[in-house]
Amino acid sequence: MNVASKRSLARAKRQVRVRRKVKGTQERPRLSVFRSAKHIYAQIIEDSTGRTxxxxxxxxKDVAEGQKYTGNVEAAKAVGVAIAKKALEQNIKQVVFDRNGFLYHGRVKxxxxAARETGLSF
Incomplete structure (x- = not known):
């Protein structure tokens, strides 16, 4: 087994372990984060209905406009601010954070x- 497959298997195990505890409800939907080498994605999901x-x-485009490179910490901060602003517009103030098996440091952190500083609480 090569290093990449060991790494993805370890992330899958962490993802299952975290998802067992973290569930999004109507009062507190789930803020899920996914990161790739070039991009970072965030979505707020209500698990009872399965809606994003x-x-x-x-x-x-609104987030990537001012970014020179989208796979760094500054871009992740911009996504955090954008997701928090959009959530507050939808009257979502509290969420449950789902790191999706990624370690809580770097871009995920x-x-x-940034989402906390903008007004989301979790």
Whole structure:
């Protein structure tokens, strides 16, 4: 088994472990984060109905406009601010954070901190 497949298997195990505990409700939907090498994505999901309420990513033009490179901490902060603003417009103030099996540091932590500073609580 090569290094990449070991890494993805470890992330899958962490994802299952986290998802067992983290469920999004109507009062507190789930803020799910996915990161790739070039981009970072965030969405707020209501698990009882399976609906995605709010999305933001570095692929969207409003976030990617001012970014020179979309795979760094500054881009993750911009996504965190964008997702929090969109959530507050939809009257979503509290969420449950789902790091989606990724370790809580770097871009994932930057997104979470930026969303907290903008007004989301989790």
């Amino acid at each position: 309420l709010v999305t933001a990513s570095t692929v969207s 930057a997104l979470a901190d």
